Amino acid sequence: MTPRRRPPERLxxxxxxxxxxxxxxxxxxxxxxxxxTGEDLPLTGLSPEKCRVVELCRPGALSVxxxxxxLALPVSVTKVLVADLMDSGHLVTRxxxxxxxxxxxxxxLEEVLDxxxxxx
Amino acid sequence: xxxxxxxxxxxxxxxxxxxKTAAKLLVVGHFAVGKTTxxxxxxxIRPLRTEEVMTQAGALVDDLAGTRDKTTTTVAxxxxxxxxxxxxxxxxxxxxxxxxxxQLWQDMTRGALGxxxxxxxxxxxxxFDVMGVLEELGLPYAVAVNHFEGAPxxxxxxxxxxxxxxxxxxxxxxDARDRESSTRALIALVEYLIGRNGELERT
Numbered sequence: 470m471t472p473r474r475r476p477p478e479r480l481x482x483x484x485x486x487x488x489x490x491x492x493x494x495x496x497x498x499x500x501x502x503x504x505x506t507g508e509d510l511p512l513t514g515l516s517p518e519k520c521r522v523v524e525l526c527r528p529g530a531l532s533v534x535x536x537x538x539x540l541a542l543p544v545s546v547t548k549v550l551v552a553d554l555m556d557s558g559h560l561v562t563r564x565x566x567x568x569x570x571x572x573x574x575x576x577x578l579e580e581v582l583d584x585x586x587x588x589x
Numbered sequence: 590x591x592x593x594x595x596x597x598x599x600x601x602x603x604x605x606x607x608x609k610t611a612a613k614l615l616v617v618g619h620f621a622v623g624k625t626t627x628x629x630x631x632x633x634i635r636p637l638r639t640e641e642v643m644t645q646a647g648a649l650v651d652d653l654a655g656t657r658d659k660t661t662t663t664v665a666x667x668x669x670x671x672x673x674x675x676x677x678x679x680x681x682x683x684x685x686x687x688x689x690x691x692q693l694w695q696d697m698t699r700g701a702l703g704x705x706x707x708x709x710x711x712x713x714x715x716x717f718d719v720m721g722v723l724e725e726l727g728l729p730y731a732v733a734v735n736h737f738e739g740a741p742x743x744x745x746x747x748x749x750x751x752x753x754x755x756x757x758x759x760x761x762x763x764d765a766r767d768r769e770s771s772t773r774a775l776i777a778l779v780e781y782l783i784g785r786n787g788e789l790e791r792t
Contacts, residue, residue: 499696499699499700500613500668500680500682500696500697501611501612501613501680501700502611503604503608503611528599528602528603529599529602529603529604529606530603530604530606530608531602531603531604532604532611532670532680534637534639534666534668534680534682535634535637535670537639538637538638538639538668539602539637541639542639543639543640543641544639544641544666544696545641547639563609563611565610565611565612565613565700566610566611566612566700567700568700568702570790571786571787571789571790572790574702574782574786575783575786575787575790577610577612577677577702578702578779578782578783578786579783580673580674580677581612581673581677581679581702581779582776582779582780582783583673583674584671584673584674584677584679585671585673585772585775585776585779586776587673588671588768588772589769589772589773
């Protein structure tokens, strides 16, 4: 059982981290959108939180949710940061699976099923 | 928590470079039903947790204002990851299901293939809220009864009746601490989802 945890008081308020913005500059980010570093741009001028996001993503790809989890940031704040870093070219993303029709759902579900069965 | 997850080897943290597709399933259930245990038993990474401040209308707006009145609530989101092939990764998101119409729910359910509802036979009534939310959102689900040490073992037929499940909704038993048992519960869900998508495709 997970102990009930009091949300940790953040040292810096969310609105400071996001420059007062509540919504990311693009609306395409999902919890499982994959994030990788883009061009090797200098981190000069980036806020400490944005630097942490770029540093975290340097060794390999992570989902937006994992970035939030590793950096102990709320998902909504993470999305604002990731979107900004996409705009600046520091990060690129790969869209997650989006169900468009039953056929594509079945295809992905069968892959999931094969993968799960292989783990038994 | 530092910016680099120092305690884990990079291979235990980052996605394989070949991964192209990320899919997600939800693991939902009331407080203390075993969601975190379930996700932890299956995840290849140390399960992560993030939190989100929620309101009925706009989550971050209130957080930005720095005020937390009674309409806001903090929702914990535990999640884990399973690399299922060189190019496919599955994320499992575990969350309580009481909160209705919140941004996080929409965020989690968008693009999700389905949900596994964890239930506890000693508190079956608490599962109704969760199933109600999933039905409102139109997300298909299966139910897994998590076996608790010392709890009486109910016949699944009785549980099905008590939960008022549709005849086609899969109902299985699982032990959330056990990787194989938890995997089998997910398999039951995915098999159901395949059949359901097949039927929808034919209609």
